[in-house]
Amino acid sequence: MIARIASLSHRDRITTVGLTITGIWLFLVALFWLLSPGDPDSGGGVGFLVSVAGIVLPIALVWLGVAQARELAVLRAETDDLRHHLSQMRTPCPDEDISESVRMDMPEGVRMSAPEPQPARPAPVARPRPPAPTRAAAPAPAQPDPAEQAEVDPATLIRALNFPDGPDDAEAIEALRQALRDKANSKVLRAAQDVVTLLAGRDVYMDDLPPEPTRPETWRRYAEGGRGSAVAALGGIRQPDALEIAAAMMRDDEIFRDTAHHFLRHVDGLLARLVPKLDDLQIAVLADSRTARAFMLLGRVSGVFG
Structure with a gap:
């Protein structure tokens, strides 16, 4: 409007x-009709x-x-x-304790108990949701100081990629703050938050999209540069409604399409440097994170997995 x-x-x-x-x-x-000589027999019906x-x-x-x-x-x-x-x-808001993407991925009861943020734009109206295990996306942290950038251990980074389960999840919030001190990790996390927020605005929530189990070897193959049918199992998000909405957004929404491609490029780089350091259990935990679920959904509708 x-x-x-x-x-x-x-x-x-x-x-x-x-x-x-x-x-x-x-x-x-x-003017032409007034000044031109009249000839009633010149054209007949066709002329008219x-x-x-x-x-x-x-x-x-x-x-x-x-x-x-x-x-x-x-x-x-x-x-x-x-x-x-x-x-x-x-742009992170300094007075915001919980980002919009946190609230949109929370079940109804958790959203009611969480402090109300003051977003930069009106928040989408959340639909009623059935009781489910409480998991949410990331709080909007303070801008990291480049001087404090340090390498984050894989376990901490995986915890950050799943985002905190609410404002009281102190361990995950601390992991997120540590991960954001690294410039490359910060880009991935902020791109993931953008994507999750935009999808939540269309009632597509990462907590509603449990992926099909994927062998760790498939993730390692993707991290080494494998694409197409060799990594097709990574397209483990198969919920028809979510796929249809995401595909329509990729096709019709230029803003979302640019944001999604930006997110996929950064996740590619993250997987290439992170997956070789992980054991099979850590890869399984990473694959179930909210960032990985968004990656599987958008990668599937974009044809990344064949």
Whole structure:
């Protein structure tokens, strides 16, 4: 609605231009008929039809162009509004204890008990959800100091990739803070939070998408550069509704498509450097994290896994 209101003045200018061109054309047609010599037997019915077509078709083309320009103005305004919202969403708020993605992935009871954040944009309305094991995404942490960047051990990074289970999950919150001190890890975690938040806005929650078990060798093969059918088992998210919504967002939403590709590129780099350090049990825990579930879902609809 805000985007459409913002485009009204531009649309009015387009309408004014269309009316002006139409008026000029009708004036020229009237002038031609008044000044041209009349010859009632010159064309008959065919001549009359040609004359009508010559008058009406240019006007129709003008207003077709006006309609397309008006729709383009609306689309541009909506795109600018979405880009503004996304940039606000990616900027951490210092007063925010829990990010929007945390609240959207929490079951109803946990969301009611958690402190209410003050988001940069109105939060999507969450649907009622049945009781389920309480798991949530990440709180919005403070911006890491580059001087404090340090290598994070694999167990801590895996815990951070799953995000805390709520504001009282002190161990996971500390793991997330440690992981964010590393620049590469910070990019992955923030890209994952963007993706989870956008999917939650369409009622696609990572807690509702348990993946099919995948052998650790498949993850190692992907980390070594394997793609297509060799790693097809990684597309373990098979819930039809979630796949349909994610595919539609990738196809129709330019903002989400760019965010998803950004996320997939960073996860590729993360897996390449992290998976070789993990044993089979750690890989299984990583594969069940919220970040990995989002990766499986978007990788499947993007054709990464064949």
